[in-house]
Amino acid sequence: MKRLASLLLLLLAPATRAAGGAVPELRFDRLYDGAALTEALGALRDAWPEGLRLESLGKSSQGRDLTLAILADPAGPPERDRPAIWIDAAIHGNEVQGTEVCLYTLWYLLENRRRLPEIAALLRRVTFYVLPCVNPDAREHWFAPAGTPEFPRSGLEPLDEDHDGLADEDGPDDLDGDGSITLMRKRVASGGTHRTVRDDPRRMELVTSGQEGEWIILGWEGIDNDGDGEVNEDGPGGYDLNRNFPGDWRPEGFQGGAGAWPLCYPETRAVGDFLFAHPNIAAVQSYHTWGGMILRGPGHADAEPWPEADREVYDELGRAGERILPHYRYLVLAKDLYTAYGSLIAFAYENLGIFAFTNELFADAQYDGRPDSSDRHRFDAEVEFGAHFAAWRPFSHPRYGDIEIGGLRKTIGRVPPLFMLPELCHRNMAFTLKHASELPELSLGPPEVQPIAPGLFRVRAEVVNRRLLPTRSALAARHGIGLPDFFSIEVDGGRVVAGGLLHGPPMRERAEPVAHEPQRLRVERGVSSRGRIRAEWIVAVEGATSPAIRLRYDSQKGGTIAWSASERENR
Amino acid sequence: MGKLAVALLILLPLLSDPGADPAYPGPGEVEAVLRATPGDLPLGRLAEIGRSRQDRPILALLSGLPGPLPIEGRPRLLVVAGLAADHRVGTATALALPKALARLAAADSAVAELLSRCAVEIVPLVNPDGLAALLAGPEREFRGNLGPRDDDRDGRLDEDPPRDLDGDGFVTWMRVPDPAGPLRISPEDPRLLVPADGSRFERGSFHLLPEGLDSDGDGEVAEDGPGGVDLDRNFPCGGDRYDPRRGPAQPSEPESRALAGHLVGNPLIAAVLVYGRHDNLSGVPPANRAQGRAMPDGPFPDDVPLFSEAARRFADTAATPGALADPPAGAFHHFAYFCRGLPAFATPLFREPPAGDHLLPSGAKPASADARWLAWSDAALDGAGFRSLAPFDHPTLGPVEIGGFAPLFRLNPPPDALPALADAQARFVTALLGLLPRPSLRAVEVRELAPGAHEVRVTLVNEGAFPLATAMGERQRTLAPLRLSVEPAAAVLAGPTQALVWRLPESARTFRFTVAGMPGDRLRVLLASPRFPPLEAEVIL
Incomplete structure (x- = not known):
């Protein structure tokens, strides 16, 4: 019955809903700067204004909107009463293409909501909160005036990194005005550390002991703007938004870039406040670059061990990710990569009970589809025809004298070749949709009602979760994070005499009656991964041969589901 | 701000x-x-x-x-x-x-x-x-702000607060008779309860609950009050x-x-x-x-x-x-x-009753901390620190006694x-x-190294007892360093134009600048930091 109703709804949906505009034809072999992103999001919203809403979560340090897309089919439950996934990108401004993955995800879901039943069902069941750019100031700076593969990573609140009383006064400079910060090198008669590669004059190689080098690498393009003898030592910002989340946050001396206190920056505050205010968010996906990794926490080795039940959920999703994303590896941040305190994904799981991943987009092995294919110069020359190489050009530097500026641009390394970007977007979206599709999906069938005496009935009911994610993580249950689930019963004209959850194997299960409030049972552990919970009540209805009852299961992360004798089905 | x-x-x-x-x-x-x-x-x-x-x-x-x-x-x-x-x-x-x-x-x-x-x-x-x-209601222990907190995590906010059941203006404690309770009457004074020590075959007969009701019917008393x-x-x-x-x-x-x-x-x-x-x-x-x-x-x-x-x-x-x-x-x-x-x-x-030979009504010298507070309340404050125990018929607990130390008595003198x-x-x-640390510039000395080149020696002294920064501050890099510099900076011939001083655990340190200039030329040595008033000293080469 339910499936039939869903199918009818699906078939009728295009006709009964406001049409909106056509889904725009967006290209994903390009990058979107701030203006282009705003335009694309607006066009997507216009294509389905009933389902896609844009909100500003607040302003960045430099006053840019933090634009959040909220996507949910209004044919489903209210967006805050159903499980939700949070998707974000570009918390590090130089890690740009996560924004395109977010944009692609929104586009794909809109484009296919009528064509693919699985997508349509997902949009009715799940809310998508998508923040394509957490750090718009730095990402915009990367586009213009200039960036490197590594810069600017930080938010752009001024910081006096060299402690000279001035903030951000000596950052990299695009000395040759080509829109990219590349390298400076100086030819020396002796003492050089590098030499030109014999068969490729674009490249240099480190000299070994006994060899004579011809170049000294002077670092990224820049001058000594503040006259302190140092070059590029105090650029824009200088902290790390992804070390600024609460929970396992550590101050600056123990975690570089941590900020003065957790959520002290407007961008992290906006994200943190939103996550706190939306307990229906049960999954988090953050896009970073690079390395081809699907990362989970913990972020440090001395973290409390994560419960096995939760690790199994992570592992199953991680293994799926390795299938969906060739050349990506499922890794544990602290064990396999590095120690990081104050990250968003550790905060999400350890403080809020949300299953959270970081994808490090693009692996070097993808250049040629082989694990050893990491030669960017060769790839650029043979496959991209030199698109990412700035020829070495002479420059008269005020401090270093005659030097050369050139080398690989910001557009290679972390950023994939743009002809490969659509696949990157699609496969990463596919992993994220796999995560979203495994958000709890509850069903509550008709209860078993057994008369046990005149006017007295035993009622047993079951809630089933057919998905991988539990309604409450084991860690949340362990520490009392968020609210427990509640399994409630109402009896028309009667009362609930006793009640409790049922435990034990089938046919031998036993009720554990609660001492108080039997009509509203607390389910601290929620409904487990692909699991069920059963409850039993004794209800009294004087003179009745069959009690009229209503059942309801409330879960912050699993949504609300109800059954009543009159409806005889889930709603 | x-x-x-x-x-x-x-x-x-x-x-x-x-x-x-x-x-x-x-x-x-x-x-x-x-x-x-x-x-x-x-x-x-x-x-x-x-x-x-x-x-x-x-x-x-x-x-x-x-x-x-x-x-x-x-x-x-x-x-x-x-x-x-x-x-x-x-x-x-x-x-x-x-x-x-x-x-x-x-x-x-x-x-x-x-x-x-x-x-x-x-x-x-x-x-x-x-x-x-706190001031709007009866006197009670209350630390928090009014940030919402669902103490019992039942999805309802502040629905079961402590209450002044006996209407005496204080929210104290309910002494609930309980044959399995963990507390027994104190041998020092019957107004006090002490833990029953099972290893000494002592039996408890009470448990204590905050003054209040089970307003939400969850079996807990006064477990979800306002804030915070x-x-x-x-x-x-x-x-x-x-x-x-x-x-x-x-x-x-x-x-x-x-x-x-x-x-x-x-x-x-x-x-x-x-x-x-x-x-x-x-x-x-x-x-x-x-x-x-x-x-x-x-x-x-x-x-x-x-x-x-x-x-x-x-x-x-x-x-x-x-x-x-x-x-x-x-x-x-x-x-x-x-x-x-x-x-x-x-x-x-304020954390302990003032010293004094206050005795309990029994004439005994109080031994426990509670007994000392009680004796002081009785002797010096006319009993104002302790609300007398009075019987009360509680709707769900039955007969109890309500009373105990005035909630703010042991916190505020x-x-x-x-x-x-x-x-x-x-x-x-x-x-x-x-x-507090107090940097000052002392002993600015000049030595000619060669015609047109001089060495300027400046001694930075901390006249305070605490170092310029704690070791923790140095590790955190949160306390800005002092910047010692020579102006004009262009006069500096070699080395950095300024020295950063983070901590100065010793009482004084001497810094050297090699500068260009002719005898009689004037330079300035500056000490700057957002943490201290700026200092400067004139140097005549």
Whole structure:
């Protein structure tokens, strides 16, 4: 019955809903700067204004909107009463293409909501909160005036990194005005550390002991703007938004870039406040670059061990990710990569009970589809025809004298070749949709009602979760994070005499009656991964041969589901 | 906060009438006192550092005596009180501090000199909402602000608060008869209960519950009252992140964020003193044992002498009976030290009954802490500290007795004790001011290296007792270094144009600059830092 109703709804949906505009034809072999992103999001919203809403979560340090897309089919439950996934990108401004993955995800879901039943069902069941750019100031700076593969990573609140009383006064400079910060090198008669590669004059190689080098690498393009003898030592910002989340946050001396206190920056505050205010968010996906990794926490080795039940959920999703994303590896941040305190994904799981991943987009092995294919110069020359190489050009530097500026641009390394970007977007979206599709999906069938005496009935009911994610993580249950689930019963004209959850194997299960409030049972552990919970009540209805009852299961992360004798089905 | 700041500069006569202060002011009175008389020291500057959840102002008063520098440019000691709503002694003492300092300065020229080059900034009430809520109802223990907290996690907020069931104006305790209870009548006094010791075959006959009902029918009594987050647990650094009293994240509350922002945004704050429940002055906190990047569990070893010296001065000037009680639970002074590297101290001001030969009604000398409080209440306060036990027919528990210590009795002394407390704190505050680091430039020497080239030697001296920065501050890089430089910078022939000094644990250090110039040329040596007033010395080659 339910499936039939869903199918009818699906078939009728295009006709009964406001049409909106056509889904725009967006290209994903390009990058979107701030203006282009705003335009694309607006066009997507216009294509389905009933389902896609844009909100500003607040302003960045430099006053840019933090634009959040909220996507949910209004044919489903209210967006805050159903499980939700949070998707974000570009918390590090130089890690740009996560924004395109977010944009692609929104586009794909809109484009296919009528064509693919699985997508349509997902949009009715799940809310998508998508923040394509957490750090718009730095990402915009990367586009213009200039960036490197590594810069600017930080938010752009001024910081006096060299402690000279001035903030951000000596950052990299695009000395040759080509829109990219590349390298400076100086030819020396002796003492050089590098030499030109014999068969490729674009490249240099480190000299070994006994060899004579011809170049000294002077670092990224820049001058000594503040006259302190140092070059590029105090650029824009200088902290790390992804070390600024609460929970396992550590101050600056123990975690570089941590900020003065957790959520002290407007961008992290906006994200943190939103996550706190939306307990229906049960999954988090953050896009970073690079390395081809699907990362989970913990972020440090001395973290409390994560419960096995939760690790199994992570592992199953991680293994799926390795299938969906060739050349990506499922890794544990602290064990396999590095120690990081104050990250968003550790905060999400350890403080809020949300299953959270970081994808490090693009692996070097993808250049040629082989694990050893990491030669960017060769790839650029043979496959991209030199698109990412700035020829070495002479420059008269005020401090270093005659030097050369050139080398690989910001557009290679972390950023994939743009002809490969659509696949990157699609496969990463596919992993994220796999995560979203495994958000709890509850069903509550008709209860078993057994008369046990005149006017007295035993009622047993079951809630089933057919998905991988539990309604409450084991860690949340362990520490009392968020609210427990509640399994409630109402009896028309009667009362609930006793009640409790049922435990034990089938046919031998036993009720554990609660001492108080039997009509509203607390389910601290929620409904487990692909699991069920059963409850039993004794209800009294004087003179009745069959009690009229209503059942309801409330879960912050699993949504609300109800059954009543009159409806005889889930709603 | 700068945009919100309301600054006043008002000249006031020294030694205002000490009796003019209400003994235990409420939030409106605190604000009125601060706004009407922004300082009992001649220089007073009042600023709003933030607003509470219910939009009350959180005010900071900067005060000192006239001196060579404007008060805003001086190193300062930040005194913070009223983080917990019921710690009223802290607010009263902080508010009385300017007057007490003025009295001390009038009698002691050394204190006057200190107050003319340093400043004391008081934030007497961080939690005005909590105090307003406390004063609006019967007397009860209540630390928090009014941040929503679903204590029993049932999806309903504040539905089962403690109540004054017997209508005596106090929320005390219910003594519930219980043959399996953990408590028995104290042999010292029948008004007291003590744990029954099973190993001695003692049997309990009571359990204690807060005065209240089971309003939500969940079997628990008074387990979900209004508010709130304990602001003195609402700072990062240490403690159990899952403790609900700490708030959903640290710092999560507008009050604590305002205070953290004020601390971070004012580099001239050189040390912090908090009046609250914690105490790191009645002894010396044990040094850190944590390794690597784990959060320290105590001061860095190089900072222990600093805490030791503060404790010694505290014992000399303002000792409060009691032992060290400083759990790492997100307190503000921990944030100030562990996250910002500032010397930071805390005292409850009042934690034990005054010494005296107060006897129990039985004629016995009290042995336990509770019995000492009871004896003092009986003998010195006409029993005001203990609400007599009275029978009450509870709707769900049956016959109980309601009574016990008055909720604020053991936290806040009688009003007549406040002036002495303020005077003692004024002595301690001036002792702390005297310990603060104080850089100066000494012994600028010039030596000609060659025609047109000279070596300038400058000695940086710390005339204070505390180093220029703590070891924790040096590790955190949160306390800006001092920048020693020569102007014009172009004159420097070799080496960097400025030297950064982070800590200077020794009392003096000499720096050398090689400069270009001819005999008779004049240069300037500058010492700059947002943490100290700027200094300069002229050099004649």
